[in-house]
Amino acid sequence: METVNAWTKAGVMIRAHLGASSPHASFFVSPSKGIAFQRRLTEGGASISTGLPGVTAPVWLRLVSEVNSPNEYVRAYYKKNASDPWTQFAQDAFPSVVWQPYAGLAVSSHADGTLAAAAFSNVSVAPKSDWQDASIGRTGGQASTSGGTFTLQGIGADIWGTSDQLEYVYQQCPGSCTITARVASLENTNQWAKAGVMFRESTGANSRQVDMIVSPLKGAAMQYRAATGGASLSAGTIAGAVPGWVRLVRSGNVFTGFWSTDGVTFTQVGSVTAVMNATIWVGLAVTSHNTAAVAAAEFDSVSLTQP
Secondary structure, rough: OOOOOOOOOEEEEEEOOOOOOOEEEEEEEEEOOOOOEEOOOOOOOOOEEEEEEEOOOOOOEEEEEEEEEEEEEEEEEEEEEOOOOOOOEEEEEEEEOOOOOHHHHHHHEEOOOOOOOOOOOEEEEOOOOOOOOEEEEEEEEEEEEEEOOOEEEEOOOOEEOOEEEEEEEEEEEOOOOEEEEEEEEEOOOOOEEEEEEEEOOOOOOOOOEEEEEEEEOOOEEHHHHHHHHHOEEEEEEEEEOOOEEEEEEEOOOOEEEEEOOOOOOOOOEEEOOOOOOEEEEEEEEOOOOOOOOOEEEEEEEEEEEOO
């Protein structure tokens, strides 16, 4: 690393977006100020630094993020040699989960108009997984992932009525967002076995929820429960069968469901207004509609986006 300034910095960084005022957590080494765990925890907020003088490059730096709702914790580790154990240096927490963060390498010369060069090696990035799994209303289901494929084994009476029984793989949706997934396969344990995407206010069986599902013999449907413990209703149905794409869009309290046979052209199935918390759960859902059988479903092409 070139010594342009005592505070020239090179290291690793996790940030919410590419704007200059973005929340971020960074772990840097400098020519004469040691190593420093620096962070801006809120948009446009003040920066905070925790330093350790005397450590110079070459040095190994690591940042690890872990979601523990409603916060996201970031821990900084370092070691001087490849054979040394990692030493945890500092940690802090973002007040809310960072949605689809950027992770990478960062260099600043600390001198406007002057470049500083830094060389990095042995770079590795492990993607953060925000996905959690829950058996709702009935135990016995399970879930696994391999690459971009999710396999859910769901058992339960139904996603309907005043409470649900299903397997749910989910993460937080802070505000408006869109989830899309291809249901690649679904076992026919009942003509109304269901696999699809779902917004849910909680993992309680009687939670408010909105789903867009496909079934073995009953087509694709958008269904919802607008009140905790209330009745379930249909917002629309369309002919369809596995494999196919399901999509749910949340815009404020308006939820809209879509179906596609090719993942390119989507047809609106229904739309409903349902009042839910600002931050809710979003994910993949499977129920066997048969309490004596487990329905396996595979999902791929899963994407979560925010406006």
